[in-house]
Amino acid sequence: MKRYALKLAYDGSSYAGWQVQPHTPTVAGMLEGQLARLIGEPVRVVGAGRTDAGVHAWGQIVHWDTAKPLPTPFLSRLNALLPGDIRALALYEAAPDFHARHSALRRTYRYWLRTYPNPFLRAYSMEVPTPLDLSCLEQAAALLVGEHDFAAFGKEVSRYSHTRCQVVHASWAYSDGLYEFRIEANRFLRAMVRALVGAQVRLAQGRLSWERFRAALLQQDRRWGLYLAPPQGLFLWEVTYPPNSLYLLERYEFLSTAFSTGAASTAAPKLAPDSTGAPPRSAQ
Template sequence: MRYFLHLAYDGTRFHGWQIQPGTLTVQQELDRCLSQILRQPVYSLGSGRTDSGVHASHQVAHFDAELPTGLDLDTLLYRLNRALPADMRGYLVHPVPPTAHARFDARVRTYEYHVRLVPDPFAAPHALYLDRAPDVAAMNEAAAYLIGDHDFTSFSKVGGSEKHYRCLCYEAGWHPAPGGVVFRIRANRFVRGMVRLVVGTLLTVGKGKLTPEEFRQVFASLNRVHASGAAKAQGLFLCRVEYPAGLVPTELLPTGLPYFAG
């Protein structure tokens, strides 16, 4: 039987999602705990590979397993959360068709990047602090160029495994948030390093070192060397993964969690 697991994690101490030899990753810990509880080897596959230090308030992974006799899904989730480290939590597990795929069936993903403008030592692992407020209007003027079907080569890390760099971007913009601002970008797919490179270049616009028109030229150049450096990992969250109607049972989604709304 195949299952979807909806989970969240603080990426601070993890070297990204994907299993890597000799280092701690989210996938490694999840597989270890699932295998322990289900008493069989379990291998999960996530909707996307978050980088080292990047967080997820809504990640989705699928795994195949036969539940031991007497173990229901509510108990599985309870035991999983007791086994997982404190910086990882599962919110929902449910069966899906055997061909369902957490990555390939995802239609839309949303990332947020958090910027603090008020000093807060407790927010340091989860937001970028700036001691001067950026020009949000200029950054939003630049971000508007991202919306639509575009080639994001200028905002992709070199050496990725992507076969192409086209993404359909539905939303991109900066919004007020308590103590700062948050950048939200929603698209059908993201290429490697894309959000942090977009944010880093938009912050250059916000500092007045690049105009919105120059940002557009960087984007259109399809040349990575023209973009600014990537924003630091700690401010970035994968915050929503959307699937075709009927694949995720909306009546079972937890209440009170913003990334499950709508």
């Protein structure tokens, strides 16, 4: 029996989230069905993050076990079976004790907001009616960094043994009407990123006071009301694991960052992709 891992990108628009559910299209359900066809036996996958309905991923990591040898080339054969909104980007052999969810040291999410109509980003960003004060957003993000109890920023928080999370990075960036929130932490509560974006947008719009935001963060005061930003702006971006837990078997050499501005360079591509390499430090 060997444990394998995949790096996945998916457009969550057409799925009721990651987690397998009966009679409902989910990303994990679709993946399990096509992995089973390809490998020739039933497959159960475990994902690093259980993304909700409409949420996307650029670097979701999943693992599964099999005693069968994998067909090669694996990625192109799997992608030929999967629908176009789910793509396998890399295949790894995992250490026997690797677990896509429990072994993750950190996860990074990104969330996009925009102030203008755009038919190409409508499924990948939240539209806000007027520009937001970036310095206000930046001050709010700075408060998030560190270890806090995020109980006021999650759904179904009672199911967790504790609600403390270590945020190692939280920041906003802005370019031409597009705002990007980036947050990296050891763990995230259910709907936590959407709740944090919702709170910060309300702060910047003057609809939530700093006092209430600080009380939610520092005293778990839930009176601010948990406004969830819509799912379509959210991406599970990257998952980081301990060194030597994943050994790269196959990957695509060239990967732009989800979208492109079309501001392409003219650097020539390397024409000979190498598809294997040394054990990576993280799944990226």
